[in-house]
Amino acid sequence: MNGNQSAELQELVRAAAGAKRTLRIIGGGSKNFLGRATSDDDVLNVAGHRGIVSYEPEELVLTARAGTPLAEIESALAERGQMLPFEPPHYGANATLGGTIACNLSGPRRPFAGAARDYVLGTDIINGRGEALHFGGQVMKNVAGYDVSRLMCGAYGTLGVLLSITLKVLPRTAETLTLRHELGSADAIRMMNARAGQPLPITATAYDGATLYTRLEGTATAVQAARRKLGGDVENDPAFWANVREQRHGYFGDARKLWRLSVAPTAASLNLGGKTFIEWNGGLRWLYSDESPEAIRTAARAAGGHAMLFRGGDEGADNFDPLTEPLATLQRNLKSAFDPAGVFNRGRLFTAI
Amino acid sequence: MIDPALRAAFAEIVGADQVLVEKADVWPYGYDNSRRHSPPDAVVFPHNHEHVARIVRLCNQHGLAMVARGRGTGTVGASVPLRGGVVLAMERMARIVRIDPENRVAVVEPGVTNQDLQDALAPHGFFWPPDPTSAAYCTIGGNLAYNSAGPRAIKYGTPRENTLGLRAVTGAGTEIKTGVYTTKGVVGYDFTRLLIGSEGTLAIITEATLKLTPLPQTKRTLRATYRNIRSAASAVSRLMAQPVTPYVLEFIDGNAIEMIRKYSSVPLPQGAGAMLILEVDGLTAGIDAAVDALVAAAQGDGLIDVVTARTKDEVDALWATRKALSPALRNVAPKKINEDVVVPVANLPDLIDGLDALARRYQIQIINFGHAGNGNIHVNLLVDPDQADQLERAEKCLDEVFSLVLNLNGTLSGEHGVGIEKRPFISRELTPETLQLMKSVKNLFDPAGLLNPDKIFPA
Numbered sequence: 077m078n079g080n081q082s083a084e085l086q087e088l089v090r091a092a093a094g095a096k097r098t099l100r101i102i103g104g105g106s107k108n109f110l111g112r113a114t115s116d117d118d119v120l121n122v123a124g125h126r127g128i129v130s131y132e133p134e135e136l137v138l139t140a141r142a143g144t145p146l147a148e149i150e151s152a153l154a155e156r157g158q159m160l161p162f163e164p165p166h167y168g169a170n171a172t173l174g175g176t177i178a179c180n181l182s183g184p185r186r187p188f189a190g191a192a193r194d195y196v197l198g199t200d201i202i203n204g205r206g207e208a209l210h211f212g213g214q215v216m217k218n219v220a221g222y223d224v225s226r227l228m229c230g231a232y233g234t235l236g237v238l239l240s241i242t243l244k245v246l247p248r249t250a251e252t253l254t255l256r257h258e259l260g261s262a263d264a265i266r267m268m269n270a271r272a273g274q275p276l277p278i279t280a281t282a283y284d285g286a287t288l289y290t291r292l293e294g295t296a297t298a299v300q301a302a303r304r305k306l307g308g309d310v311e312n313d314p315a316f317w318a319n320v321r322e323q324r325h326g327y328f329g330d331a332r333k334l335w336r337l338s339v340a341p342t343a344a345s346l347n348l349g350g351k352t353f354i355e356w357n358g359g360l361r362w363l364y365s366d367e368s369p370e371a372i373r374t375a376a377r378a379a380g381g382h383a384m385l386f387r388g389g390d391e392g393a394d395n396f397d398p399l400t401e402p403l404a405t406l407q408r409n410l411k412s413a414f415d416p417a418g419v420f421n422r423g424r425l426f427t428a429i
Numbered sequence: 430m431i432d433p434a435l436r437a438a439f440a441e442i443v444g445a446d447q448v449l450v451e452k453a454d455v456w457p458y459g460y461d462n463s464r465r466h467s468p469p470d471a472v473v474f475p476h477n478h479e480h481v482a483r484i485v486r487l488c489n490q491h492g493l494a495m496v497a498r499g500r501g502t503g504t505v506g507a508s509v510p511l512r513g514g515v516v517l518a519m520e521r522m523a524r525i526v527r528i529d530p531e532n533r534v535a536v537v538e539p540g541v542t543n544q545d546l547q548d549a550l551a552p553h554g555f556f557w558p559p560d561p562t563s564a565a566y567c568t569i570g571g572n573l574a575y576n577s578a579g580p581r582a583i584k585y586g587t588p589r590e591n592t593l594g595l596r597a598v599t600g601a602g603t604e605i606k607t608g609v610y611t612t613k614g615v616v617g618y619d620f621t622r623l624l625i626g627s628e629g630t631l632a633i634i635t636e637a638t639l640k641l642t643p644l645p646q647t648k649r650t651l652r653a654t655y656r657n658i659r660s661a662a663s664a665v666s667r668l669m670a671q672p673v674t675p676y677v678l679e680f681i682d683g684n685a686i687e688m689i690r691k692y693s694s695v696p697l698p699q700g701a702g703a704m705l706i707l708e709v710d711g712l713t714a715g716i717d718a719a720v721d722a723l724v725a726a727a728q729g730d731g732l733i734d735v736v737t738a739r740t741k742d743e744v745d746a747l748w749a750t751r752k753a754l755s756p757a758l759r760n761v762a763p764k765k766i767n768e769d770v771v772v773p774v775a776n777l778p779d780l781i782d783g784l785d786a787l788a789r790r791y792q793i794q795i796i797n798f799g800h801a802g803n804g805n806i807h808v809n810l811l812v813d814p815d816q817a818d819q820l821e822r823a824e825k826c827l828d829e830v831f832s833l834v835l836n837l838n839g840t841l842s843g844e845h846g847v848g849i850e851k852r853p854f855i856s857r858e859l860t861p862e863t864l865q866l867m868k869s870v871k872n873l874f875d876p877a878g879l880l881n882p883d884k885i886f887p888a
């Protein structure tokens with residue numbers, strides 16, 4: 077099923093709710109691999125609901141319909157010397173803004189600039205009753221009522237269909253430079269964290285098992301001063317960070333399942349065998365391992381975080397750390413408040429949500 | 430008066446000397462800075478998470494209303510116990526549980542004051558970005574409940590962007606933990622950000638894990654004066670659209686400048702219709718380049734002058750203008766109605782022009798200043814409460830101020846929240862469906878409707 081106009085989409089949702097059918101919301105389909113695999117009655121394709129509604133560079137605010145290709149948004153921003161500060165991965169040419177926000181996807185700049193959700197000022201959605209709702213607005217500071225816009229980020233479409241999203245954007249930095257240091261893993265983790273505790277113009281870090289990469293961005297003088305302070309060699313591949321972000325870097329592409337571990341940045345190596353790629357000052361660890369899901373989840377919890385099965389999940393398996401009571405009940409009830417009949421993306425996040 | 434058996438039950442949880450019931454004792458816990466007053470039946474001082482959970486459950490058993498209170502510095506009455514009941518005074522839950530500089534995280538109890546936290550962090554080379562002017566008195570719990578922030582928000586964000594996780598007790602007495610000890614990891618729906626800004630109506634926060642930012646190496650202060658608000662607003666847009674984001678970008682309007690000129694001896698350039706005060710931070714090596722970038726962006730139509738301070742005295746001199754404002758205001762009017770509205774920066778001139786028109790129509794003096802970088806403006810209606818008709822005119826005028834703001838795609842509050850004061854206006858900003866959904870969220874956390882009732886939602 078396709079809907080280009082919000083009224084059409086509302087009608088389709090109402091019909092599905094009335095007929096007790098479930099809908100799988102799809103934008104570009106580039107994130108089909110993310111979240112639990114599910115079998116839904118119908119597909120609700122929102123890619124046709126697209127287009128930038130308004131972009132005011134002097135205001136640093138952009139509103140676009142959810143089906144707008146991410147690439148279209150990024151090139152409109154680039155023309156005016158601006159960017160999406162959270163540097164979202166696309167995971168495919170068809171990536172849409174809606175999918176990016178629904179999955180709260182952020183790239184290498186995240187620990188320095190914030191996540192996708194930090195830049196969402198407002199959203200329009202359709203809830204499970206087919207009602208169109210508006211949350212938030214066009215301004216950065218807003219404390220009138222509950223912050224429901226941010227709930228949409230990372231909900232994987234389980235709370236409603238995103239119709240449009242208003243984002244805060246930022247000017248691009250003037251100068252960028254990436255440094256390389258050959259290091260063992262313990263030293264790399266130590267160095268990333270020591271640097272993150274200082275006021276340096278760092279905007280990305282990555283460690284591939286042998287080399288620590290550190291991206292500096294800012295005014296030319298600040299970047300050069302930081303370079304002298306940090307030393308190391310200059311990395312010349314201009315596509316390096318895009319490759320990390322899009323998982324085109326040589327590390328990725330293993331036949332095994334890919335795990336994404338969120339842990340305390342200083343956590344030592346997790347001893348799970350396989351191979352690891354580290355980002356976000358140590359807070360994000362990619363892992364290909366033969367260990368059991370239980371062993372991986374336990375290790376992530378012990379390191380102050382949680383693990384998500386990122387690629388290679390199958391139906392029935394949990395991709396996210398299972399919720400425990402009483403949070404599980406509260407989250408189920410929240411889902412019901414938005415989508416009482418359970419129309420949207422049923423089971424995408426957790427079995428019952 | 431509270432039933433003695435109930436009093437004993439509270440005493441059993443926290444100790445007899447941690448429960449107040451006498452009229453004179455509970456009185457001070459009945460108001461906040463909105464100057465509204467409604468005394469609670471009892472004040473209970475929890476000392477830990479366990480206490481809070483037990484108090485909330487007891488209140489649920491007996492159908493008693495409850496309100497968490499930080500230090501009562503809020504300006505919209507969110508902590509005022511309209512229905513009496515129990516005030517959970519969080520001021521004795523004031524431990525800094527842990528400062529973990531390696532992971533750039535601090536874990537605190539909600540009663541810690543913002544300033545105490547900043548003082549504890551500074552020796553480690555860090556700060557927590559939210560910086561309400563009331564930092565010396567207000568608590569982290571209050572900051573989180575209101576999503577309070579100050580000038581620094583334009584570069585460093587508000588509590589929402591600087592909090593990793595929370596421990597809390599819902600209105601129903603359910604103990605929850607949101608977020609994880611990592612870079613804002615979230616499993617499932619993001620309850621951390623839902624609780625932040627909910628004005629203590631969903632859950633009582635008992636512990637917060639906060640994200641820390643390294644203190645900058647150095648900073649510089651600049652002041653730019655413009656002929657009028659239009660030229661200043663264009664400058665704000667130019668300043669924010671270049672890559673060197675200032676961490677402070679304050680604005681005062683022509684009326685405020687006029688007032689400073691009249692009531693203080695601070696020197697001001699002639700013909701100034703609007704003024705911007707900027708601060709920029711960064712590496713010592715890059716600070717001059719950063720200042721140059723801001724000076725360049727400040728240039729444009731209507732600029733009178735731009736001054737950079739280098740020494741402490743020069744910095745103080747630049748801020749003197751802004752600091753002269755509050756005493757000047759007090760000179761003019763004993764009471765001021767202060768609203769913190771937000772509009773898109775491009776609409777600032779229309780806001781100020783609109784406010785001038787309202788001031789003329791209602792014969793009320795209006796003075797505006799605030800955080801220009803994110804369009805967060807403090808609109809001050811100056812009134813003499815002894816003149817009955819003036820107060821009445823001010824109320825009517827205020828009503829139109831909110832309509833003006835919403836017509837300019839703005840919001841009713843950027844910092845101070847809704848509480849009691851802005852309840853009558855919230856349905857102008859939110860549609861009935863949106864409000865209904867928010868009510869059903871409230872209902873999930875507080876099915877009996879006992880936690881901070883009669884706040885946010887229209888009566």
Ligand SMILES: Cc1cc2nc3c(=O)[nH]c(=O)nc-3n(C[C@H](O)[C@H](O)[C@H](O)COP(=O)(O)OP(=O)(O)OC[C@H]3O[C@@H](n4cnc5c(N)ncnc54)[C@H](O)[C@@H]3O)c2cc1C
Binds near residue numbers: 507508568630
């Ligand atoms: C002189 C002055 C200057 C100010 N400047 C600013 C400013 O620059 N920026 C700004 O944003 N605000 C400002 N304020 C407003 C106020 O200081 C802030 O809103 C502050 O965060 C309130 O903190 P508090 O501890 O006093 O909270 P209270 O007023 O006691 O409570 C506020 C709200 O928080 C809830 N609450 C308190 N503790 C908890 C908890 N543990 N769990 C759940 N809910 C809780 C209460 O129920 C209530 O809804 C100012 C106020 C004054 C008087």
